[in-house]
Amino acid sequence: MTLTRTSPADGxxxxxxxxxxxxxxxxxxxxxxxxxxxxxxxVANQLQGLSWYGWASSAFLLASLFGAVVSGLLSDRRGLALGAGISLGVFAAGLLVSGLAPDMPAFVLGRFIQGLGAGGLGALPFAVITARYPEARRARMLAAVSSAWLLPALVGPLLASLMADHWSWRTVFWGLIPVLALAGPLCVLPLRAPASAPQSSAEEPATASHPRTLWPALALTISAGALIEGLRRADLPGAVMIGAGLAGTLLSARPLFPRGMGRLARGLPSALVLRGFAAFAVLGANAFLPLALHELRGLSLTQAGVLLSVGGVAWTVGSWVTDQLERRSGPESRPVRIRAGLVLISLGLGVTALSAMGVWPLWSAYLGWCVTALSMGVAYNANSLLALSSVPAGGAGRLSGQLANIEVLMVALAAGASGALLARVPSLPTAFALAFGLMLLGSMVPWVAATRLRQV
Structure with missing residues (x-):
């Protein structure tokens, strides 16, 4: 989402x-x-839809990629209030559809609708803060936005599991709709009032770029979806979908990302590849880790939720560690921090996988996932800072979109690939072993990209 054509007066x-x-x-x-x-x-157990498990995450993520572009276009042309209102309404409709779903395909449809709304809502804070907050208050509000993720990371998995155990998993989706009804007017109505000063002309090119990215974003969403569905099927149409989806994904991604990513060109292309595959490995594993612990180690949803909470808090701590190291060691230490973090991510993933598979004690899963998430917070943020430093100030908005898009795309592919393994491999332990192996391989690609971060 880019900025509207107004911005606040100083102070x-x-x-x-x-x-x-x-x-x-x-x-x-x-x-x-x-x-x-x-x-x-x-959800997958009650709706008897394990073969659709990967789609529950992939549909949401791919839809959010397209939803962010559409919401940004609406906001630029009709104002932030309209973009925010439509995103909130679509997200609420998706929650309702998922909560009422009679089977897994209907649940996936609800997740897709949620993603369309969540894409706009995810970009909304940065657009609103830039357009409506004075310079002196932006840093404080950005810190508040980042901190707002900590509480859900702490209590979200535990609260969701308790709601599912005592009532139904459907209440997790229905329960958010009344909160949306409260947040909607508080957020949308103030945005209807015009801000007090015109936006600088330097920001106009970002607005003009939206129509050029709309159709590539739609093509990327469709192509990646075809690739994921092809992986899930074991027939001739599935093979055709894999070929067409892969070709379409590569072609439609070209207008959205800088050249040179395929050959790991130095600088920004390698930084984007690093971010994408780090997200592929960690967030891809996060998509099926609770199921693996539930099916292979007999953990309850509550116990599996505690592991996700540990990971969320550890990631936040890693972000704080990066901030402190940035102040003490300066930008020159970023490549070292990134490489160390990437190695620890792979190590932590390996420990978590061995524990989930029953090779190592269960407590080591919590240790391994904590190391993975903490290291992700360190390497991820350091890589983002390095990428932002490689572009001029006028290109920061476009780069933010590229960083978000590569993450969403790669996590969607990771969830789709692991879901395909669960759908096609008869033995569940074997399917999980292959899925963990795929995530571990993905975590090693950034090792190579990290050697190409310095610009020539």
Missing amino acids: EAPPQALSIGLLLVILIVAFEAMAVSTVLPR
């Missing part, structure tokens, strides 16, 4: 209701993200 504070509504929206999106991974094993 003018936005309505307090806008800040409250914005943080409530972040809390809702973050809780949904943390809760779904926890209750998804229960």
